[in-house]
Amino acid sequence: MIILVDIFLWSLDAVLMVVAAVHGSAVLRASAREGAVDYLKLIPRIFIGVVGSGYLAEMLPQELVARWLGPDSGAMGVAIAVLGGAFTPGGPVVGFSIGAAALKGGAGAPQVIAYVSAWALFAVQRVFMWEIPIMPARLVWLRVAASLPLPFLAAAGAMLLGRP
Amino acid sequence: MRSLQSEPALSLAPQIQRRPRRPFDWSTATIGVVVSAAAGFVYLRDGQARFLEILKTDFSLFIDMQPKVLAACLIAALVAVLLPREQMSRWVGAESGFLGLLIGTFAGVILPGGPITIFPVAGAFLAVGADVGVAIAFITSWTLLGYSRALVWELPIFGLDFMIWRSIVAIPLPIIAGILGRLVLRFLARRDARE
Numbered sequence: 001m002i003i004l005v006d007i008f009l010w011s012l013d014a015v016l017m018v019v020a021a022v023h024g025s026a027v028l029r030a031s032a033r034e035g036a037v038d039y040l041k042l043i044p045r046i047f048i049g050v051v052g053s054g055y056l057a058e059m060l061p062q063e064l065v066a067r068w069l070g071p072d073s074g075a076m077g078v079a080i081a082v083l084g085g086a087f088t089p090g091g092p093v094v095g096f097s098i099g100a101a102a103l104k105g106g107a108g109a110p111q112v113i114a115y116v117s118a119w120a121l122f123a124v125q126r127v128f129m130w131e132i133p134i135m136p137a138r139l140v141w142l143r144v145a146a147s148l149p150l151p152f153l154a155a156a157g158a159m160l161l162g163r164p
Numbered sequence: 165m166r167s168l169q170s171e172p173a174l175s176l177a178p179q180i181q182r183r184p185r186r187p188f189d190w191s192t193a194t195i196g197v198v199v200s201a202a203a204g205f206v207y208l209r210d211g212q213a214r215f216l217e218i219l220k221t222d223f224s225l226f227i228d229m230q231p232k233v234l235a236a237c238l239i240a241a242l243v244a245v246l247l248p249r250e251q252m253s254r255w256v257g258a259e260s261g262f263l264g265l266l267i268g269t270f271a272g273v274i275l276p277g278g279p280i281t282i283f284p285v286a287g288a289f290l291a292v293g294a295d296v297g298v299a300i301a302f303i304t305s306w307t308l309l310g311y312s313r314a315l316v317w318e319l320p321i322f323g324l325d326f327m328i329w330r331s332i333v334a335i336p337l338p339i340i341a342g343i344l345g346r347l348v349l350r351f352l353a354r355r356d357a358r359e
Contacts, residue, residue, distance in 0.1 A: 005315045009235035012276065016242035027245060035241030039234045045192050046233060047226055050321075052199025054222035058206045058214075090195050092317040100321050113330050116318075117337075120307045126279075134283040139290065143300045146345035150304070150337045157333035 049093025057101025066106035073111060078155040081111040085118030085151065095119035109163075114155040121147040229320050236316045240277035247275075249285060253292040256302070260295045265342040268298040272305025272338060276312045296349055301342030308334040 020028040069077045088095050099116045103109065122144045131140045207215040256267050268289075275285065286299045307313075309331060318327045 005319060006231050006235070009232055009239065009312075009315065013235050013238050013242070016239060016246060019246055020242055023246070031241045031245045032238060034244075035238035036234075038241060039237035042233060042237065046229065048192065048196050048199055050226040050229065051219065051222040052195065052202065054218040055199060055202040055206050058210070058218060059202050092313060093321070094195065096317050096321040100326075103322075103326070109326070109329075112326075113333060116330065117308060117334065120313075121304065130279045131283060134279075135287055136290070139286075139296060139299065142296060142345050142348055143303060143341070145348050146300055146341045147304060149344070150308075150341060153337060153340065154308075154330070154333045157336075158329065161329070161333065163329045 046093055049090060049097065053094055053097030053101065056098060057105070060101055060105050062105045065102055069102060069107035069111045071108035073108065077108065077111045078114045078152060081107075081115035081155075082118040082151045085115040086122055086124055088119050088123055089125045095123065110155040110158040113158045114151040117151040117154045121150055225320060229316070232316045232320070236276070236312050239312065240281060243275070243277045244281050247281065247285070249288045250292070252285070253288040253294065256289050256294050256298060260298060264294065264298040265301045265339045268294070268301035268342065269305040269309075269338040272302045273309045273311065275306060275310070282306050295346065297342035297346040300345040301338040304341040305338035308337055
């Protein structure tokens, strides 16, 4: 399965590179270099995120996680998860790793889905560092306001489906 | 990027403003400090064996992710250059009703790349007259359903089952966000009109 994902991503790369090459070898070279440089700069962050969140996960007090975010924590647990997601800093690795750690530590799946969704939709740090500088501020606040109910809906959906 | 500006076929696309991405900035440093403290705590509390066990598991996860992350970085860089932003926005901007929300959602699912590609595209949608609901549906869909984030980050960390079920639950959400965005905007407009 993981191999299929690699194959898919690299095939997409191959297609895009052919398209870029059609536009000229300078286009291909410049964008390939840019992608590679981005990747190199990401490595330390990913390392800190992946390796470090293992230790953060180990530190999560399991009793508290199970009590506050466990399958029986209901809507209150979902609300706590949403708050936690909004204030989790860091890139794509950190939120997912903490969510996975909480799941292993006894949190309920709907609560973790709420956490991951809230973090993906309106992590405070990302809104300020990425979105506000690029987008019209009014649109950003409108989007955040419209997103507020979504993690709750996702959790409710997961509860209704009874999965995962 | 300089060499691209002379490329007539691509000159329609506005140059993307890239934020300089330094390998180490204050937020990474903060997380680094927190994480080191956690690692030290685990070492002192649980001993060296447990410390090394976690290091080994997570280091192999880190290695497993590398081909995916490199592929995703290349995809993002290529798409940033190749994407026919204007054409795409015209296509999305033409439809603003419920169909517009569906198109925005679909565009968010299929468009690869990181925030550096997504936010300028959403801005371009607005510039050609797509309504706010479409832009919100697009960003929300990219956030919750975009395959690059799911495949590169979520799948290795959470596993297949969680990723699939979380995505299924999220399918209606971009449309709901788009509708809510329109309602809030209408509410604000009415309030402004009254004042």
